Structures are given as C-alpha cells and as structure tokens.
Amino acid sequence: MSKFITQEDYDASIHREILDALTRSDNAIVEICEDRAIAEMRGYLNARYDVDEIFSAEGEARNQLILMLAIDITVYHLFSIHNPQKISQVRKDRYERAVEWLKQVAAYKITIDGAPLLPDETLQQNNPYLMKSNPKRINHM
Template structure:
C-alpha cells in the first residue's frame, strides 16, 4: 500500500462522488490502482531517479508534478475498471500525456526538478547499449 497519494489528493482531479461511484466506495480498489500507477512510473523513473525516496515522501515533501502524474495514471486505471469502452476522452488524453511525459524523462529529454537523483556510479553503470538487427529480407531455396 502506497503512502505517496492521499485520498484528499484526488479532489483536484476528480469529484469525490464520481470516485466513490466508480469504486463503489471501496478504498482498496483505489489503493490497488495507486500501487499499479506507482509501479508503472518506477519503470520509467528508475533509470535516473531514486524512486524509493520519491515515492516514500509524504505531505509537502512530495514532488507535485510526480504526484499529478501518479494521480492521472491511477484515475485512468480506476476509470477502466468501470467501463473501458465508454472511457472519458479527457481521462484517456491525460493518461497518454502522462506516459509521454514519463517516456521523455526516461529518454533524458526532460528532467524532474527537485527529484532526488541516483548516485552517479549507479547511473553510469546502467548501459544504454542495445543490439538489434534487421529482419532477413531474401530467402534462397
């Protein structure tokens, strides 16, 4: 269970009545979606940032931009539980925007101001080397 997001944090993104209707007033569903959102974010942020410090922060010590992205992803997952075919366009757009932002952070195009970085030796040891090849184009029989 994550302590990074409080229930009152959702007030800036979704009305309490809508959240209660989507989760049928079951707070465990919210906690599960929060944990999934944080796990998804860790995949992108762990390359450069100390995710343990970022997501263990509470109250005013939390990075507000990271908190907003986490809430957008969690709310998207909550909405998909209800009716994924009738998903609100704004929720889909905010989720896609959050993922695009996370991809930019992972590609080191942008940085998260105030987020704790991993130690230099840990960041250097992570290799960006990837080996690929093209598909075979011609077969001779």
C-alpha cells in the same frame, strides 16, 4: 499500500462522488490502482532517479508534478475498471500525456526538477550514452 497519494489529493482531479461511484466506496480498489500506477511510473523513472525516496515522500515533501501524473494514471485505471469502452477523452488524454512524459524522462530528454537522482556510479551504469572499448593492444615493438 502507498502513502504517496492520499484521498484528499484526488479532489483536484476528480469529484469525490464520481470516485465513490467508480469504486463503490471500496478504498481497497483505489489502493490497488495507486500501487499499479506507482509501479508503472517506477519502471520509467528508476534508471535515473531514486524512486524509493520519491514514492516514500509524504505531505509537502512530495514532488507535485510526479504526484499529479500518478493521480492521472490511477484515475485512468479506475475508469478502466468501470467501463473501458466509455472512458472520457480527457482521462485518455491525461493518461497518454503522463506516459509520454515518462517516456521522455526515461530517454533523458526531460529532467524532473527537485527529484532525487541516483548516486553517480549507478547513473553511469544506467546511462544509455556510456561508451566503452577494449583495452589498447600493442601489436609491434
């Protein structure tokens, strides 16, 4: 269970009545979708950022942009449970925007302001632009 997203965080994205109707007031479903959304985000962010620190943050220590995208992905998954054929276009667009943003972060095209980076030695290993070569050979004397 993730403490990164709280029930109150959904109030800015979806009405409580709609959320309760989607989940039939079962908070376990919300927690499952939250965990799936965070796992999806970890896959994109773990090459550059300390995802354990990001997603263990609580309250005001959380990065608001990452929180917003995590909620968008979670709400999309909640709507997918209900009726995947009739998901609102707004929910689809927000989910696609979140995934596209995550892809840009993973491709080193976007940085997340204030997010904790991995240590330098780990970043060097994960950097897609790292070049190496064989040691120089001496062929003649």
